[in-house]
Amino acid sequence: MPTEKRFKEELQNGRMIESTEEMTDGYKKALKQILTVSGDTELMSAPAYYDQSLNAPSMDARASCVSVIQDELGHGHIAYRLLEDLGEDRHELIYEREPHEFRNTYGFDQHIDNFAELVSAHGMFDRAGIVLLSDIHENTSYAPWKRALTKVSKEEQFHLRHGETWMRRLANNSEKTRRQLQEAIDWMFPMGVEWFGMPDDKKKHDDQLEYRIKGKSNDELRQDWLSRAMPLMDELDLDVPAHYDEEREKYVLEYDMPVAFDPDNKEWRFDEPISWSDVIDRWRSRGPANEKYVNMIQSGTVNVQV
Amino acid sequence: MSDWPEPAVDYVQAITDTKILLGQRYAQWSLAGPSLEDDIGGASAAQEEIGHVRQLVRELEGQGRDPDWLNGDREPEEFANAASLDRIDGNWAEYLASIAPTDRAAWYMLDAIDRDDLDGLITKIGEDEYFHLEYHDARLETLADEDPETIQATLEETLPQALALIGPAAHDESADPLYDAGFTDRPAAELREAFAEHYRELFADTDVSLEAVDWDAPPIGEWDETRRRADAGAIAEADVTQISGKQNELFAMN
């Protein structure tokens, strides 16, 4: 086994990893960590999407929304399979962890309360997923993950298209549907911004980057997401606290990230700046729907009462 | 298009409504399976059932039925679904032993339809159904081993309900109105035989006994020819709310 420093250099120079025998402990740990976040995020998006998918306004919409759920479960399956290759037990990961032990992104600890929120989640949150995963697909040093992501990227593209199509429809249909869409975006947009984590200048070092498990930094990924989401926001004339800054040639936020979030009312308090350690505490203590969602996956029964 | 013999519309309506409910139950259980593979299977089958419904609804529209009504804007008692799907609120083994015979019964009924203009549609549905039925049988085999009591107890209830959907035993070659009208190429009695034979064979070497199953149910006198079932039960109001998309009506696009 090469030294850690030499190993990282080799990875930066394009070395690909196929199996655990080639990994250092540090690499394996970093890989497990990101795969757990990825698998849990895919998995928990399914119960998050579930209620509104079953209440979709038409049969066609219902079929599309259930297909998104199927895809997300399949993507979770992929991540857990990869974790299994690293020595974890798939069944334990899915069925035997406590709700607070799941490492999914905070966005999927939220209740999705109407169809406008559901399609906005497809259009905004799945876009965040695409940004993260396409970086890994292009740049990762872990070959089995790279291969598996072909399916994922393809399917996420469809979710995005579905989300965008419906967002367009709601924006143009009536004042009422437009208002519901705007209300969904009001809390989902900053959620998407926060998705990518701590800014680069606050983060001292990043194992996942050094091992080239991923290729882009948090800020680069966030900028990617903004540059893909903002044109749609502009096209649909939706209000979001961000704009393109001609001088700096990038999208900039109109608030000082991070700010406080009131999960009960799904409201961001833009005039209440907090620290990143506050954000991480909020993530760790999990959001309002965390227990319900994990329970839906683990219970083996259906609660028929609506 | 409006040349179906009269009882055929109710026949296809019962298949369609059963498939609406299959789609609903598959989707409801798509997160509650014992493995991720089972969840994925449920979500996949749900879409396929909705796909079948979408096409069958068009055919029924062609026979003069109202599209909104078809798509769920009606009372629970107006759904002609198999009674086995009214509610499934036990555990996963009960769920499987409820949907499996129902999906199979609905497929046998479609397969018996003898009309050139529906040939392609039914062939296409059969491509999906092959995998639904394989999945159920493969799963019933493993569950017959793990939890024979639940499977047996559930089947004792759901097999007769599925048989009621196919039609009463009295509907043989000489008495089945659909066969008589040439809409199907086999009478209900023959489909019932094939159906019963299939399950007898599937469980032959297992701990699940089908001896207590009432293979002759329902008596024709108790059978409702419109809803193709023998009891007055119905799905829950909550199911209709979801199926018709009422909660998100505001977002429906025409």
Next chain:
Amino acid sequence: MSSASSDPDGAATTSLSGEFVAERRADASAFEQQLWDVLDEIPDPHIPVSLVEMAMIYDVDEADGHVTVEMSFPCMGCPAYDMIHNDVESCLTVLDGVDEVDVEVVWDPVWSKDMLTPEVRSKMNESGISL
């Protein structure tokens, strides 16, 4: 360009499928040919080939501004069912000479992968989409 006419050397490599689309297109009027070309620009939402290349368009018929598109789907539960309907309708409705568009979904013949030309298949592969 449609799959049926995209054979670079026009040699005898046209598959059965190309023939399927070609046959369906053969008796199209000049205007209907234009409509086919427009449909050939609509991508399948899952794969980077057009609906025509996917052999999903079975027939295009125009009479007095009324267009009927007969089409089928590789899978009945297609999650993009209404999106594809919308795409077809909106791409054709904007054309001069088209007043109304009807999409009729048919299952005869049942769609099969054999209907794809080798060119389309290799296009699917090259895009890296099919692994």
Next chain:
Amino acid sequence: MKYEVFARVNQGDDTIHIGNVTAQSDRLAKVYARNTFNEEDWDRLAVVREDHLLDVEGEAKPTVEVSA
């Protein structure tokens, strides 16, 4: 039991490993594979029981040990 899943998109393509499923029987494994890997209309899809997959060469090159 774990089953490795292999697939081929079109005739003439390579058959590749695309993932695995866990199932209690061969029959179930086939259906799980069909549902779990439905991203393509495969020309061929097959499952192999993990313990039927015999490694020939892998991480460490095998060598002939000569017993003393």
